[in-house]
Amino acid sequence: MTRLKLLHLLLLALIAAMLPSKATAAEQPNIILVFIDDMGWGDFSCFGNDDADTPHIDRLATEGIRFEQFYVNSPICSPSRTAISTGQYPQRWRITSFLNDRKDNNRRGMAQWLDPKAPMLARSLQQAGYATGHFGKWHMGGQRDVNEAPAITEYGFDESLTNFEGMGPKLLPLTLKPGQKKPGKIWGKAENLGEGYRWMLRSEITTGFVNAALPFIDTAADAGKPFYINLWPDDVHAPFWPPVETWGDGSKRRLYLSVLESMDQQFGKLFDRIRHDEALRDNTLILVCSDNGPAQGAGEAGPFRGFKTQLYEGGIRSPLIVWGPGIVKKQNHVDKQSVFSAIDLVPTLLKLTNTPFPDDAAFDGEPLVDTLLGEGGSRQAPIFFRRPPDRDAFYDDKDLPDLAVRSGKWKLLCEYDGSDVQLYDLSSDPSESTNIASQHAKVVIDLTKSLLEWHQSMPPDNGPQL
Secondary structure: OOHHHHHHHHHHHHHHHHOOOOHHHHHOOEEEEEEEOOOOOOOOHHHOOOOOOOHHHHHHHHHOEEEEEEEOOOOOHHHHHHHHHHOOOHHHHOOOOOOOOHHHHHHOOOOOOOOOOOOOHHHHHHHOOOEEEEEEOOOOOOOOOOOOOOOHHHHOOOEEEEOOOOOOOEEEEEEOOOOOOOOEEOOHHHHHHOOOEEEEEHHHHHHHHHHHHHHHHHHHHHOOOOEEEEEEOOOOOOOOOOOHHHOOOOOHHHHHHHHHHHHHHHHHHHHHHHHOOHHHHHOEEEEEEEOOOOOOOOOOOOOOOOOOOOOOHHHHEEEEEEEOOOOOOOOOEEEOOOOEEHHHHHHHHHHHOOOOOOOOOOOOOOOOHHHHHHHOOOOOOOEEEEOOOOOOOEOOEOOOOOEEEEEOOEEEEEOOOOOOOEEEEOOOOOOOOOOOHHHOHHHHHHHHHHHHHHHHHOOOOOHHHO
16 A cells, blocks of 8 residues: 555545544434423323323333333422422422412522522533523423523523513413403413513413424524423413313313323424434434322322322322334333432433533432333432422321332331331332331331431421421
């Protein structure tokens, strides 16, 4: 080989190394996180709901993976959203219940909004070259009279469109009942939260969010950029306003089922956009879950005890569907064994996308890429929970447990001081029907000790005083 030819080959190799390789896209898959408000574990028809059809979600499950032991990290909205956004327990950021007006947040010992310094998944992905968009409910600051909260774009999003619980452009809900000719407004004062709003029927707002996400996807795809999207609808959060033709008898349950089915229909356009584009289909991961359990009398928690706001399984166990034909390792697979939670998704998605972890953040979650892609496995550390400080009693339950921990097959609940212990073996008693604390003294001692140590390591809220 002549010297000139060798130099030519070396130059070609250097140029090839500088150009994007075919593996680059696979190393930065697109992510869509669908985070549904107040939906129970058993509400999708693929999770056993015989009263409603959710065909678009069910198809994702058929083509992907359905996880049955996935947890969110709070049984109520704002802290659950904080956990899935940061990979940390929400108590670290003093967001322990739903964010309300300024006075009530102070009463409960809570922050007024999530500190923008929190280690946001969106910001890490943005710094790694992703286009990042939030479309849907926010509820981590900018609600009621808290109108000086940071804009959503200050948390690492290039673009946002939200509802009346976030700062930035928003869709505000109009209501319409059968027989009404003029729609009403759920909360007219939402206009005080800043310019950039428009009113539309609540029954169509998820379509509004989808219609904003679609051109965002197109722009990112045209620019050759990977994208990360939050699609966070609030359809199935009360009050329920389905399309007028689906009101039926107007009962709480019927209205809930109608908004659930309507929400699923509105997802269809987004899912089809990804599925029918070969490049996107092979390099996009869609995750679908709920922020907490259902409200009583509306959604269903399947076989589990409890509702929204409660630390029983029905309040914190969420359905999780993961779809990505070119990424996940199994299709039409049901994972009944893997135990992990929302805080694990942030480090998992960072590792999956080859995105550097923030230098100044210690995640409470664990990277579980193999688990997410269908190869099984659970997080090593226990999952700890603390109830919303304003929910010591709710629905028909009085003096609800203050703390809980899931460790292996065991679930322990107790009061702030470790008293009134309840212990359940979830492998044989997933409905938490038989307290076996008296039969397993060492398990109770060990789990109570670790739970109280975790609780005391977190910033206090005003729970004991409320």
